[in-house]
Amino acid sequence: MTDQLQGSPVLAEVLGDALPKLERFHAKIAEEGEPRGLIGPRDVDIIWERHILNSAAIVPYVRNATNGIRFKTVADVGSGGGFPGLVAAACLPDHDFTLIEPMERRIEWLHECVGLMQLQNVEIIRGRSDAVIQQVRKREIHPFAVVTCRAVAPMTKLSGWTLPLLKPSGQLIALKGRSAQAEIDKAGKEIAKFGGRRPRVVEAAVGPDLEPTHVVIVDKR
Numbered sequence: 001m002t003d004q005l006q007g008s009p010v011l012a013e014v015l016g017d018a019l020p021k022l023e024r025f026h027a028k029i030a031e032e033g034e035p036r037g038l039i040g041p042r043d044v045d046i047i048w049e050r051h052i053l054n055s056a057a058i059v060p061y062v063r064n065a066t067n068g069i070r071f072k073t074v075a076d077v078g079s080g081g082g083f084p085g086l087v088a089a090a091c092l093p094d095h096d097f098t099l100i101e102p103m104e105r106r107i108e109w110l111h112e113c114v115g116l117m118q119l120q121n122v123e124i125i126r127g128r129s130d131a132v133i134q135q136v137r138k139r140e141i142h143p144f145a146v147v148t149c150r151a152v153a154p155m156t157k158l159s160g161w162t163l164p165l166l167k168p169s170g171q172l173i174a175l176k177g178r179s180a181q182a183e184i185d186k187a188g189k190e191i192a193k194f195g196g197r198r199p200r201v202v203e204a205a206v207g208p209d210l211e212p213t214h215v216v217i218v219d220k221r
């Protein structure tokens with residue numbers, strides 16, 4: 001099945017120098033993604049828009065969050081097939097990404113993709129975010145400048161799974177659906193409990209003539 005955006009000039013416009021790496025990733029996920037349980041059967045011809053460009057929508061926000069910072073570290077919680085972590089890592093080669101994912105089969109997939117895409121800026125941790133939070137608390141791992149995630153949990157849960165990974169003044173940048181504002185309205189107590197402040201929703205561009213997506217941004221105190 002041919003992807004609706006295959007060969008479109010929009011891809012080079014949005015993805016720039018990352019396009020060759022992401023073309024290799026696209027070809028692999030188009031062939032193996034559904035049988036390996038990484039994308040749904042109805043996603044096969046819309047991988048560029050629904051998964052790759054949607055993930056890349058966070059890139060300007062990550063860049064903005066790390067502007068002027070020396071250690072541009074990003075943790076992607078619940079990376080699954082690599083969204084948004086692998087896509088953002090391809091677009092931001094000057095940032096160091098740590099992908100956190102508990103499922104063994106998905107870890108194997110992520111390692112294969114890092115090799116195929118020749119990404120030099122990605123580390124992969126097998127585990128749940130709470131295990132990594134413990135390592136941050138014990139100072140075995142440095143806290144991160146940015147935490148990203150997509151489709152992992154509602155903000156009520158996600159706050160405790162992500163905000164403790166951030167250093168002071170770091171930012172949580174979470175891709176969300178239309179429910180974004182309702183989710184942060186409901187999670188006020190949890191966001192504050194884990195040191196988050198100024199939760200807000202921004203409408204993030206996905207590409208020319210494509211429907212924008214919603215991103216929740218929370219600052220760490």
Ligand SMILES: C[S@@+](CC[C@H](N)C(=O)[O-])C[C@H]1O[C@@H](n2cnc3c(N)ncnc32)[C@H](O)[C@@H]1O
Binds near residue numbers: 082101150
């Ligand atoms: C619905 S998938 C989304 C995957 C990917 N982020 C995406 O948007 O396609 C949710 C992922 O979060 C992972 N996950 C669930 N609970 C987690 C936790 N506590 N810490 C880290 N990852 C978790 C799951 O294993 C799964 O791969």
